[in-house]
Structure formats: C-alpha cells, structure tokens
Amino acid sequence: MPEPIQSSAPPASRTPRRKTLEQVTAENAKSGLKRTLTATQLILLGVGATIGAGIYVMTGTAAAEYAGPSVLISFVIAALACLFTAFSYGELASTLPVSGSAYSYAYISMGEKAAWTVGWLLLLEYGISCSAVAAGLSGYASSLMSVFGIHVPSALAHATLQPVAGSGGTAISGGFRVDLIGFVAVMVVTALLVRGVEESARVNTVIVFLKVGVLFVFIAMGFHAISPANWHPFIPPSQGGFHYGVKGVFRAASVIFFAYVGFEAVSTASSEARNPTRDIPIGIIGSLLICTIVYMAVASVLLGVVPYQKLDVPDPLAIAVKIIGTPWLSLLVNIGATIGLCSVLMGLMYAQSRVLLTISRDGLIPKFFGRVHPRMQTPWIGTIVLGIIVALITATLPIDIISDLVSIGTAAAFGIVCFTVIWQRNTRPDMARPFSVPMGGFRIKGIWIGIAPVLGILFCLLMTLPLVIDMVHSVAGGNPVPLVLLVVYVSLGILTYVLYGRRHSLMAQSEDV
Known part of the structure; x- marks a missing residue:
C-alpha cells in the first residue's frame, strides 16, 4: 500500500493520534467475529433497522403540525440528505x-478526537433511538393485547417520568409506574443479539418480510379509499413560523429525518459481512432506496384517506384503517407495527453494540464492551450491559421530548462522514476504491471537492437548522429542556474522553513505548 501523501501544512507540536488503514485492518482480522452476512441479509438489516417508528408515528405528526400533504416533499428532502450520505x-x-x-x-x-466525536454522536443516535422505538413498541403492543382482552395496567404501560400535558416538556411528573412491555422487549432483543448475529439475521429476515408485507396490504386496501380532496391544498398556507408553508415543508423534513435513522447500521457490520467491499455499499444504498419507496407509498395513501389535520396522534395508520372500514386490517396493522418496531430495535441495538465494541478495543471506553464470547462469537458482555441500560431508560424516562436530539446527532454524524470522503480523497488519492461516490468533483487550489459529499453536508445542515431554530425559540419561550439535555450529553462526552479515553487509548500507550 503506498504511503499517504504528506500535508503541506507546517508540523504541529502534537500531531493527531491517527490510525493507518493497515493497522485497523489487522485489528479487524483478529476481531473474533464470524463473517456470515450476505448482501441480501445486509439490505434486510438496513430495512429492518429503518422502517418502524418513523412511518408508524412521525409521518402523522409531521403532516399535521408542519407540512400537510406536502410532507411527501419532506420525505424526498430527507431521503436526498440520506442518499448523498x-x-x-x-x-x-x-x-x-x-x-x-x-x-x-x-x-x-482525522484522528482520535474526531473519531471520539463521531462515536459519541452515534451513541446518541442509536441509544436514544433504541429507547424511543421500544417506547413506541410498548404502545402498539398494549393496543394489540387489548384486542384479545388483555389489558395492561397503566402502572405497567407508562414510563416512571412523564411530561405534564400542556407544559411543553418543561414540567415532568413522577409516579409508581414502569414501562414493563418496553423493558421486556429490549431484553428479548438483547438475548437474541447475544445468541449470535447469524441467528439474529434470520429472525430479522422473517420480521422484515412480515412488516413490509403488512404495509403493502395497507397500501392496497387504502388505495380504494383515497379521497383526492384530502391532498388539497398540497402546501397549506403558512400560519407563521414552521407551521405550514414552505418553511413547514423543511421543518417536517427534519422530523421525517428520524424515520431514516438505521440504514447506516449496515456499515457497522463490515466485520461480519462475507464480502464487505462489495456487499456493504449494496446493503446501505439498497436499504435506503427500498425504505424511501415504502415511505412514499404509505404516506400517499395515509394522506389521501385521512385529512392531515387529524393525524397528530400516536397511531395515524390506525386512524386510516378505521376510515377504510376493514376490521381485520386494523388487527393486521397493529401486528405489523409491533413486529416492525421489534426489528428496528434489533437493528439499532446491533449497530450500537458493534460501535461500542470497536471503541472499547481502542481503549476509549472500558474493555469489557469488547469481549467476544468464545462460542457464540458476539460481544456478549457489552451487549447485555447496553440492553440493561436501554431497558431502564425505556422503563423510566420520557423519550418523546428528546426525539429532535436524535436528528441533530444523526445529521452531525452524517456530515462528518461526507467530509471524511473529501479528506480521504485528498490524503490518500492512490487508494483502491471499489465503489466511488457518483457525480465526480472539482478542485480548488489543488484540493478535491466531491459534489455528492458537499451536497450531503449541505442537506444535513438543512436538516439541522430548523431543529436549532426551534430549540432557541423553546428556550426563549421558557422551555430549556431540549437545550439542557444536549449540553449535558455533550459535556458528558467531553468528560469521558478527557478523564478516561485520552489516558487509556491504545494509541496513547503506543506513543509511550
């Protein structure tokens, strides 16, 4: 492998701790993980980790609060941000x-500090997403059980802490209650992931076909109940701020962006893919395209059946099914939502456990996250610890008030990924690239700038801007909760690296030798 091109910048007194590709490849070869996943399984992993809470819950909120029928444009905007990424x-x-x-x-x-920043953002994305998905799963599962006459007590169906209605999240009430269903769901998924990735992939494949099949049945049955009048006006007149109008379309896109969290989970499976250089790009792009098609079709039917003003509910598809007037379809959609959210939870927890595995092996977090079981060949201790933490968060905390933070963390991580392509092209132009970003690029003073990566960065900024503006408005209106949570999480990340990661880093130990 040719040596990297040297930068023309003056030498710094302390160069960044940066790994070489050869070093990481050697570490990867000794990971102890099984290479069993095919391109098809990777696509299904991406679809399984993506199609879930976004389409079952957030489509209705985005349409009712921000965009109306033009939420279809919001899907396209969010999909473009994800496609370039x-x-x-x-x-x-x-x-x-x-x-x-x-x-x-x-x-x-870019080195260790940049890697820690990205890793901490990914943990925010996956960790909060897992808890949010598990909470949504609990709601649909409770509804499904009630169909069969099983009524879960309120004390076992809601989190310990809940935002006070009408407080905008600034007031939180506590009570003797736990989300038991969400807790159990997380622990069951944890057990599957500990059992083995191949077994988990098989379960995920079955779940993906079931939940996508249910959505296609919804599309087919709902198509005949569409009233074109519900699509007008396509872009409702602005009512100020992000409430409808063109601004509302972009604010809805930042909400819809959460619906795409998960497709990049495929990239965490490189150590377990049979042919990663070929299959990982296929899995990432293939799962994104499939999810976008499914989202657009379901949203079109949903908005054609139900007036968008009535969709600000936790279960918008259930509202549509009632209008369609087919009782068995209501049961089917409820089952589809429950099992669909199970597969999303599995994909997100799988991705987070693999990120933790890699970070721990670099010494930035405790080593037990990286221990692989000798027989099951999975990072079992880290997966169990992760599962317990996510289960406790699901059972006790009100996840709904921090969903926007997931989109902020995801957009930031995506933007860094796009920038990394530009960095790599300029520092290692001689590397073999089995897959290259399309659309080419141009040079400014000898520096290569890729069109697709730049568009990815711009679209990620576009996703983040409405969220930041709303966060500022919330603080001005007396609701500092989202900003406080963001500051606490960032501060915790900085302290973790400064007090532990920087000292225990394997790169730091190699410098001392």
Missing part, C-alpha cells in the same frame, strides 16, 4: 472495510 458511506465502506462505521473512518482520516 449513503454514497459517502458506500465509498468509505468499500475502501475501509472495517467495523465501527463512521467512528473508524474518522479515526483513520
């Missing part, structure tokens, strides 16, 4: 076929 993920995954996803890419390209 998927191209970047595809190039990096084919060039750097290692576990750890964007964390490993940043470690090789």
Whole structure:
C-alpha cells in the first residue's frame, strides 16, 4: 500500500493520534467475529433497522403540525440528505472495510478526537433511538393485547417520568409506574443479539418480510379509499413560523429525518459481512432506496384517506384503517407495527453494540464492551450491559421530548462522514476504491471537492437548522429542556474522553513505548 501523501501544512507540536488503514485492518482480522452476512441479509438489516417508528408515528405528526400533504416533499428532502450520505458511506465502506462505521473512518482520516466525536454522536443516535422505538413498541403492543382482552395496567404501560400535558416538556411528573412491555422487549432483543448475529439475521429476515408485507396490504386496501380532496391544498398556507408553508415543508423534513435513522447500521457490520467491499455499499444504498419507496407509498395513501389535520396522534395508520372500514386490517396493522418496531430495535441495538465494541478495543471506553464470547462469537458482555441500560431508560424516562436530539446527532454524524470522503480523497488519492461516490468533483487550489459529499453536508445542515431554530425559540419561550439535555450529553462526552479515553487509548500507550 503506498504511503499517504504528506500535508503541506507546517508540523504541529502534537500531531493527531491517527490510525493507518493497515493497522485497523489487522485489528479487524483478529476481531473474533464470524463473517456470515450476505448482501441480501445486509439490505434486510438496513430495512429492518429503518422502517418502524418513523412511518408508524412521525409521518402523522409531521403532516399535521408542519407540512400537510406536502410532507411527501419532506420525505424526498430527507431521503436526498440520506442518499448523498449513503454514497459517502458506500465509498468509505468499500475502501475501509472495517467495523465501527463512521467512528473508524474518522479515526483513520482525522484522528482520535474526531473519531471520539463521531462515536459519541452515534451513541446518541442509536441509544436514544433504541429507547424511543421500544417506547413506541410498548404502545402498539398494549393496543394489540387489548384486542384479545388483555389489558395492561397503566402502572405497567407508562414510563416512571412523564411530561405534564400542556407544559411543553418543561414540567415532568413522577409516579409508581414502569414501562414493563418496553423493558421486556429490549431484553428479548438483547438475548437474541447475544445468541449470535447469524441467528439474529434470520429472525430479522422473517420480521422484515412480515412488516413490509403488512404495509403493502395497507397500501392496497387504502388505495380504494383515497379521497383526492384530502391532498388539497398540497402546501397549506403558512400560519407563521414552521407551521405550514414552505418553511413547514423543511421543518417536517427534519422530523421525517428520524424515520431514516438505521440504514447506516449496515456499515457497522463490515466485520461480519462475507464480502464487505462489495456487499456493504449494496446493503446501505439498497436499504435506503427500498425504505424511501415504502415511505412514499404509505404516506400517499395515509394522506389521501385521512385529512392531515387529524393525524397528530400516536397511531395515524390506525386512524386510516378505521376510515377504510376493514376490521381485520386494523388487527393486521397493529401486528405489523409491533413486529416492525421489534426489528428496528434489533437493528439499532446491533449497530450500537458493534460501535461500542470497536471503541472499547481502542481503549476509549472500558474493555469489557469488547469481549467476544468464545462460542457464540458476539460481544456478549457489552451487549447485555447496553440492553440493561436501554431497558431502564425505556422503563423510566420520557423519550418523546428528546426525539429532535436524535436528528441533530444523526445529521452531525452524517456530515462528518461526507467530509471524511473529501479528506480521504485528498490524503490518500492512490487508494483502491471499489465503489466511488457518483457525480465526480472539482478542485480548488489543488484540493478535491466531491459534489455528492458537499451536497450531503449541505442537506444535513438543512436538516439541522430548523431543529436549532426551534430549540432557541423553546428556550426563549421558557422551555430549556431540549437545550439542557444536549449540553449535558455533550459535556458528558467531553468528560469521558478527557478523564478516561485520552489516558487509556491504545494509541496513547503506543506513543509511550
């Protein structure tokens, strides 16, 4: 492998701790993980980790609160942000076929501090998403059990802490209650992941076909109940702020963006893919395209059946099914939502456990996260600890008030991935790239700038801007909760690296030798 091109910048007194591709590849080869996943299984992993809470819950909220029928445009905007990022993920995954996803890419390209930043963002994305999905799963499962006459007591169906209605999240009430269903669901998924990735992939394949099949049945049955009048006006007149109008379309896109969280989970499976340089790009881009098609079709039917003003509910598809007037379809959609959210939870927890595995092996977090079971060949201790933490969060905390933070963390991580492609192209132009970002690029003073990565960065900024503006308005209106949570999480990440990661880093130990 040719040596990297030297930068023309003056030498710094302390150069960044940066891994070489050869070093990471060697570490990856000794991971102890089984290479069993095919391109098809990777696509299904991406679909399984993506189609869930976004389409079952957030489509209705985005339409009712911000965009109306034009939420279909919001889907396209959010999909474009993800597509340009998927191209970047595809190039990096084919060039750097290692576990750890964007964390490993940043470690090789920009050094340890950048890698820790990306890794901490990914943990925010996956961790909060897992809890939010588990909470949604609990709601649908409770509804499903009630159909069969099983009524879960309120004390076992809601989190310990709940936002006070009408407080905008600034007031929280506590009570003697736990979300038992969400807790159990997380622990069952944890047990499957500990059992083995191949077995988990088989279960995920069955679940994906079931939940996508249910959505297609909904589309087919709902198509005949569409009233074109519900699509007018396509872009409702602005009512100020992000409430409808063109601004509302972009604010809805930032909400819909959460619906795409999960497709990049495929990139964490490089150590367990049979042919990562070929199959990982196929899995990432393929799962994104499939999810976008399904989202657009379901949203079109939903908005054609139900007036958008009535969709600000936790179960918008259930509202549509009542209008369609087919009782058995209501049961089917409820089952589809429950099992669909199970597969999303599995995909997100799988991705987070693999990111933790990689970070721990670099010494930035305790080593037990990286211990692989000798027989099951999975990071079992880390997966169990992760499962317990996510289960406790699901059972006790009101996840709904921090969903926007997931989108902020995801957009930031995606933007860094796109920038990493540009960095790699300029520092290692001679590397073999089985998959390259399309659309080419141009040079400014000798620096290569890729069109697709730049568009990815711009679209990620576009996703983040409405969220930040709303956060500022919330603080001005007396609701500092989202900003406080963001500051606490960032501060915790900085302290973790300064007090533990920087000292225990394997790169730091190699410097001392």
